[in-house]
Each structure stands twice: as C-alpha cells, then as structure tokens.
Amino acid sequence: MADIIDGKIFAESLRAGIAAEVATLAFTPGLAVVLVGDDPASKVYVANKARQTVEVGMRSFEHRLPAETTQADLLALVQALNADAAVHGILVQLPLPKHLNTEAIIAAISPAKDVDGLTVTNAGLLANGLPGLVPCTPLGCILLLQDRLGDMTGLNAVVVGRSNLVGKPIAQLLLQQNCTVTIAHSKTRNLDQICKTADILIAAVGRSELIKGNWIKPGATVIDVGINRVPAAEPGKTKLVGDVAFSEAVQVAGIITPVPGGVGPMTIACLLRNALTAAKRIETTLEKELS
Numbered sequence: 001m002a003d004i005i006d007g008k009i010f011a012e013s014l015r016a017g018i019a020a021e022v023a024t025l026a027f028t029p030g031l032a033v034v035l036v037g038d039d040p041a042s043k044v045y046v047a048n049k050a051r052q053t054v055e056v057g058m059r060s061f062e063h064r065l066p067a068e069t070t071q072a073d074l075l076a077l078v079q080a081l082n083a084d085a086a087v088h089g090i091l092v093q094l095p096l097p098k099h100l101n102t103e104a105i106i107a108a109i110s111p112a113k114d115v116d117g118l119t120v121t122n123a124g125l126l127a128n129g130l131p132g133l134v135p136c137t138p139l140g141c142i143l144l145l146q147d148r149l150g151d152m153t154g155l156n157a158v159v160v161g162r163s164n165l166v167g168k169p170i171a172q173l174l175l176q177q178n179c180t181v182t183i184a185h186s187k188t189r190n191l192d193q194i195c196k197t198a199d200i201l202i203a204a205v206g207r208s209e210l211i212k213g214n215w216i217k218p219g220a221t222v223i224d225v226g227i228n229r230v231p232a233a234e235p236g237k238t239k240l241v242g243d244v245a246f247s248e249a250v251q252v253a254g255i256i257t258p259v260p261g262g263v264g265p266m267t268i269a270c271l272l273r274n275a276l277t278a279a280k281r282i283e284t285t286l287e288k289e290l291s
C-alpha cells in the first residue's frame, strides 16, 4: 500500500506560516476573485477560498457575474481591479463562458497582480527560470514533492495534460528540479506505457479515473490534480474523483495524493502564498517610488 499524502494538513501548515507573516505587515493584502457564470469546479474552489483568505488575515473581494456578461464589462472589471490599490491579487476563474475571449481577459490582468501566473509575462518568466508568479496548483505539487522526495535529480517525471494552468507550468518546475520530463496528453500514443516509465506521475487531464493501477511503475510517486465531479453510488448524489483510479493505484504506487484532500487544498494555500508575494512586491515598489 502506498503512503497517502495528506494535502489538507500540509496546506494547513502553509496557511499558518502565511497568516503569521501577514500579521507582521503594515498593510493588508487583498485578493480579488472573479467568477463568471457557474462552472461547478469553479464553485467548489470559490467557496473554500473566500473563507481561507479571511482566515489568514487578507481581504477577499468576490465578483460573481452572470454567464451572459460581455467582454467589455469583464475587461472593465479587470482594469478597475488593476487600478485598485486595495487589491494585490486578481484571479479570473476559468473556464470562462464560450462567448468570452479568455486570452484577451488574461492579457488585461496586470502581471504584478496575476496570482494564477497565467499572463504571458509570468509564463515567460517561469520558462526562463526567473522570479515571477507561479501557477498555484503546480506550485502546490512541487511543494508536496519536495517535502516527500527531496532531491529529484534524474528522476523520470511524466505529466499527463498540457494546459497553460497546470500541465505546462508543472513541467517547467519539474525541469528546474532536474527531472527528465515527458509531457503527455489526450492525443499521446501508448499513454499507459509512457506512464509506466514515470518515477513521478502527474495526472492533470481532467478525465475521471483515466489512469489505471497497471499504468503505474511500482513504488512511483503519483500526484493527482484531477477534480472531477461524478455520480455517486447513492442516486442523485455526486462525489469528487481524480484523474487516477485511486483504489487500484494505491496498491502499486509508493506515494500518492487522494482526491479530495490532496492537491486541491494545496492549490488554495499556494494562491494565498502568491497573493502575499504579489502584495509584498507591489507595496515595496510603491515605497521606493515614494521615497
């Protein structure tokens, strides 16, 4: 049986550290979240996040807009948040409704406030190994891996998924850890065989229980990023499952994250960490400009 990582406990200790640092600041970091429409995965995220933002001593600004919001209205909100001195971090929940141009919205976010690390500026900084804001879920995964594995030099890491929010940035961070990185995705041939080469397997495809126990190298570390809501055994009820068939995988892997209670809580803790990082950088820059 694999060692099961408790992401909730790890995230709690991260948040305790963040709260302690926020308490020493001469200002209050503010985090704005924009939710357009009602994507179910996004709603889980918003609910957990708002409470934890306040718990660590930050201000939480929530903007819930109707699904029919126009591009111009959403752009205007992002610009207002860019200009708002009380807001240090801006997160626009994805996916946006289809009629909106996601790229243009992300491009409008000030890179200094881009706590999701999605702007071209922050993605470029990450790709070049320079300090910017790193996407929260990838950051959470790396913190878990560093805690469990320490030095990852030379390990084979397979990332299943190539999104800008998760797959690509995780691959960059694993490269920085000196892993040999393979990025696989929904069009990859012989996906099972490629997964089986992984010492570190990151599942981030958004397909419930796609990755089976016999795709996993015995003793591998498996990080399940998937948050899929599926029908539960009880009629009318739903449950969260990951991208990994957990009950099989737990028999083969050496270390594994569960869903829920694995990467999800780490994502929120890292969001708060990014908000703190952004706030400190913004306030320090302002101080310099004024002196």
Ligand SMILES: Nc1nc(=O)c2c([nH]1)NC[C@@H]1CN(c3ccc(C(=O)N[C@@H](CCC(=O)O)C(=O)O)cc3)C=[N+]21
Pocket (backbone or CB within 6 Å): 041, 042, 044, 045, 048, 091, 092, 093, 094, 095, 116, 136, 137, 165, 227, 240, 259, 260, 261, 262, 263, 264, 265, 267, 268
């Ligand atoms: N721009 C943007 N950035 C995101 O990072 C982003 C997004 N959009 N859109 C939605 C997805 C989804 N997401 C979650 C993060 C944490 C939990 C989470 O805390 N899950 C807990 C609780 C689950 C539960 O409530 O049962 C867990 O896995 O244990 C869930 C979902 C971030 N996302």
Ligand SMILES: [Mg+2]
Pocket (backbone or CB within 6 Å): 161, 162, 163, 185, 186, 205
């Ligand atoms: Mg894909």
